[in-house]
Amino acid sequence: MKLNRYQINFIEKKLDRLNVDYLDIKSELTDHIACDIERLMKKEELDFEKASYLVFQNWNEEFVFSKNIFTGYMNSFPKIVLKKILQSAKRLQLFSIICFVVTFLISNFLNNDTKKYLLSGMFLVKSALLIFFLISLICFCILKYRKKKTTFLILFNQSMIGYIMLPFLLLFTIEIGLFFLISYISFMSLINFIYSMRLFYLHNQFILKTSY
Amino acid sequence: MFALQNSRIMKNSQLYKGSLNTIIMKLLEENGRMYGYEITQRVKEITKGELNITEGALYPALHKLEAEDLLDVEVEKVDNRLRKYYKLTEKGTTETVNRLAELEEFIKNMQTIVNPKLSY
Numbered sequence: 001m002k003l004n005r006y007q008i009n010f011i012e013k014k015l016d017r018l019n020v021d022y023l024d025i026k027s028e029l030t031d032h033i034a035c036d037i038e039r040l041m042k043k044e045e046l047d048f049e050k051a052s053y054l055v056f057q058n059w060n061e062e063f064v065f066s067k068n069i070f071t072g073y074m075n076s077f078p079k080i081v082l083k084k085i086l087q088s089a090k091r092l093q094l095f096s097i098i099c100f101v102v103t104f105l106i107s108n109f110l111n112n113d114t115k116k117y118l119l120s121g122m123f124l125v126k127s128a129l130l131i132f133f134l135i136s137l138i139c140f141c142i143l144k145y146r147k148k149k150t151t152f153l154i155l156f157n158q159s160m161i162g163y164i165m166l167p168f169l170l171l172f173t174i175e176i177g178l179f180f181l182i183s184y185i186s187f188m189s190l191i192n193f194i195y196s197m198r199l200f201y202l203h204n205q206f207i208l209k210t211s212y
Numbered sequence: 213m214f215a216l217q218n219s220r221i222m223k224n225s226q227l228y229k230g231s232l233n234t235i236i237m238k239l240l241e242e243n244g245r246m247y248g249y250e251i252t253q254r255v256k257e258i259t260k261g262e263l264n265i266t267e268g269a270l271y272p273a274l275h276k277l278e279a280e281d282l283l284d285v286e287v288e289k290v291d292n293r294l295r296k297y298y299k300l301t302e303k304g305t306t307e308t309v310n311r312l313a314e315l316e317e318f319i320k321n322m323q324t325i326v327n328p329k330l331s332y
Binding site for chain 2: 002003004005008025027028029030031032034035036059061062079080083084087088091209210
């Protein structure tokens with residue numbers, strides 16, 4: 001017995017209430033839960049209400065709100081959503097550590113003359129970072145306007161926090177003593193920009209795939 | 213109710229957890245493309261109910277493989293809802309061969325250690 005449109009709508013609404021309203025996860029959970037309900041209705045000859053109650057009970061543990069250091073303790077998400085976000089968030093944290101070590105080694109390796117020479121071209125870095133920020137801001141506004149939620153969007157919004165150090169770079173005079181810090185912020189801003197553009201692409205690609 | 217409780221019985225061993233990705237990849241290699249629920253049911257069917265992949269383990273594994281570009285996703289509208297099909301990418305197909313060889317080697321070595329008489 002296949003579920004009708006209203007029964008599918010019931011599952012979707014229930015997932016929304018449980019805060020699993022991110023399209024990429026919600027669509028596959030709706031299908032999984034619907035398949036499980038159909039199986040129970042057929043095998044155990046249960047009605048939809050009873051079968052859906054039992055199936056959702058089985059999923060309870062995955063809907064519990066959880067937090068993690070990688071996504072920030074300010075935000076909590078249903079466990080199944082958090083697991084997906086973490087896979088990507090952990091990768092960015094790893095890049096951040098690698099970037100820190102590489103920048104530290106480079107800044108210790110270079111002599112002061114080379115550092116001065118590199119800092120003289122700082123206006124180019126500043127311009128590039130400003131362009132990155134503006135592109136990200138435009139993407140942010142587009143996503144806000146479209147109002148479609150996916151887990152990629154959560155990560156994209158979080159990546160915008162990465163630009164918090166941008167005013168520091170743009171407004172203050174860059175001195176040689178700050179070479180390591182400036183290089184680290186610049187590299188991280190570049191990584192953050194590439195990461196956020198990938199998320200923007202993945203978000204739009206998924207929306208495109210599901211636009212029926 | 214009994215059927216649902218019964219389906220919760222699962223092999224929660226670390227040995228199975230470590231092989232979950234390889235199991236998924238092997239199934240996709242055999243079946244072309246599959247959706248989440250289908251994978252859990254297929255595993256249950258093959259192992260005659262001995263092995264039950266829980267949803268909490270299946271989806272993170274699928275999402276991880278997808279993020280690593282080993283799986284590709286196709287979305288279709290089926291029975292009033294969207295269905296997300298997973299299939300192996302070219303990179304995923306090559307990786308499946310490697311992982312299966314690795315798993316076979318592991319089983320062979322374990323066999324030698326656990327039951328030397330039966331080993332070959």
